[in-house]
Every structure is written in structure tokens, then in C-alpha cells.
Amino acid sequence: MQELDLHSLLDSAINASIKAGDEIMKIYDTSFEVKAKEDDSPLTIADKNSNAIIEKALKISKIPFLSEEGKDIPYSERKEWNYLWIVDPLDGTKEFIKKNGEFTVNIALVKKQKPILGVIYVPCTNELYYALEGLGAFKATIEGLYNGIESLLKNSSKLPINQNRSNYIVVGSRSHMSKETQNYFDKKKKEHDSVEILAVGSSLKICMVAEGKADAYPRYAPTMEWDTAAGHAIANMAGFKIIEYNSYNEITYNKEELLNPWFLVS
Numbered sequence: 001m002q003e004l005d006l007h008s009l010l011d012s013a014i015n016a017s018i019k020a021g022d023e024i025m026k027i028y029d030t031s032f033e034v035k036a037k038e039d040d041s042p043l044t045i046a047d048k049n050s051n052a053i054i055e056k057a058l059k060i061s062k063i064p065f066l067s068e069e070g071k072d073i074p075y076s077e078r079k080e081w082n083y084l085w086i087v088d089p090l091d092g093t094k095e096f097i098k099k100n101g102e103f104t105v106n107i108a109l110v111k112k113q114k115p116i117l118g119v120i121y122v123p124c125t126n127e128l129y130y131a132l133e134g135l136g137a138f139k140a141t142i143e144g145l146y147n148g149i150e151s152l153l154k155n156s157s158k159l160p161i162n163q164n165r166s167n168y169i170v171v172g173s174r175s176h177m178s179k180e181t182q183n184y185f186d187k188k189k190k191e192h193d194s195v196e197i198l199a200v201g202s203s204l205k206i207c208m209v210a211e212g213k214a215d216a217y218p219r220y221a222p223t224m225e226w227d228t229a230a231g232h233a234i235a236n237m238a239g240f241k242i243i244e245y246n247s248y249n250e251i252t253y254n255k256e257e258l259l260n261p262w263f264l265v266s
Helices: 006-028 045-061 093-098 149-154 179-191 204-211 225-237
Strands: 034-036 042-044 083-091 104-111 114-122 127-132 136-141 168-173 195-200 217-219 242-244 263-265
Touching: 006 045, 006 083, 006 104, 006 114, 006 127, 006 149, 042 045, 042 093, 045 083, 045 104, 083 093, 083 225, 104 225, 114 204, 114 225, 127 204, 127 225, 136 204, 136 225, 168 179, 168 204, 168 217, 179 195, 179 217, 195 204, 204 217, 204 225, 204 263, 225 242, 225 263
Parallel strands: 168 195
Antiparallel strands: 034 042, 083 104, 104 114, 114 127, 127 136, 217 263, 242 263
């Protein structure tokens, strides 16, 4: 494959995330139907519509596309991909259904199992987190029409942002708690004078660490690759790592098993 124009791909991913977010918000404001997926987790028309918008927008790149919709693509085919998009069209479906606003659109570009581009858009607040290898990680608020990456960069804050706080903040899942996670919380309470624990939905937890609003996010419960790939790129470009539980290895992508190992963002 010829060398990719990564700035152009970032521009396309941001544009796709905003369009998908607009579609999600149209459905968010209605009495939508909720169905159960094979694993009993919820699915809405918002997931499907968002996925269709993103897949159509990124198809022009001719880079393979992986989301939950395509989880049955054989590994024998996927392992030949040097690059691929990994997408979660609606991360935090439970939060979407609860209407608490804590859901996101996640788009990542992965090169040889490592995320090198990440976009996370928060439809309810118009907040956008984005990152590109060699460029850095940024946060912006989308006001009005999106006018391209060069204009966006002028109105973005580089991550992490100095928060001027002395307390130690740990973020955890609003919907998934485990004994190991509680043990981590207890350990930090012994190590620091002032520890605050926040429950937050979706990939916003990774964004909070990348932004500097939190110090750590232990995820000792199941996640899939599309839950973390975009956030992983943003965290990495902001100077943070996503390390496997009881290991010093960063988690990788486009594995034969798309289930992530347990991990810690810090």
C-alpha cells in the first residue's frame, strides 16, 4: 500500500464522527426502540445508522473497516491487513438509553496492531477529542459547521491540559464493576491523601485521563477492541499508556480474539 495521507484521513474521520453524532442526536430525542444483541447487550437504530454513515464516509480511503457489525470477518482475512479502521459507532449504548449524555462516537486507524489515529466525538456536548501520531492529541468544541483540520487545530487545546489540582482521581465504569477494580481503588486510597473516584460511561474515561482530568482508569472487566482503539490513540499521543493487567505490555489490535485483556490507563 502506498504511503497514506494521514492528515486527510484524520479530517475524514472527524467529519464522519460529527455527521454520525448528528444522526445519533436525531434518534436520541425520540422514543427509540431497543433490541438485544446476541450477548444480551442493547442495540438501537442509532448504532446502525451511525455505523452506516461512518462506513460510507471512510470507504473512499479503501482501508478495511472493522466494527461490531463486522466482527465475524475471518482472522485469516484480517491478519493480512496492515491498516484498518476500528470503529464503535455508538460507545455507551446503555448511557444512550438512560439518556445521561455519556456516549461517544469512536473512530481509530490502526497500523500493524497499533492505533495511530483516534477520534472521539461526544454528540451531547459537541466535544471532540482527536489525535494523530506525529501531531499530538487535542480537544475542541465543535461550533457550527466543521471547516477542516487546519481550522480546527487553531481552536483546539493540546492534551493533557493542566488542571491545577492536588487530589488523585480515578475513573471507573458506570456499568461494570469488579472485585479487582475495587481493590485498585482501595490501593490508591492508601497511597494518596485525597482520592476521588468518579463513575463515568463510555470512552469518556480514557479521554479524562488523556485530558488530565483523571489520573488513572482501571478496566478489570471485558471490553472489545472497538471500545478502546480510538481512546488508546488519544491517550498515547497525550503521553499515557494502556497497559495489560499485571503486565507492562500495551494492548494491541486486530488480534484473532477481538476481546481486550483487562487493562489500566495511566
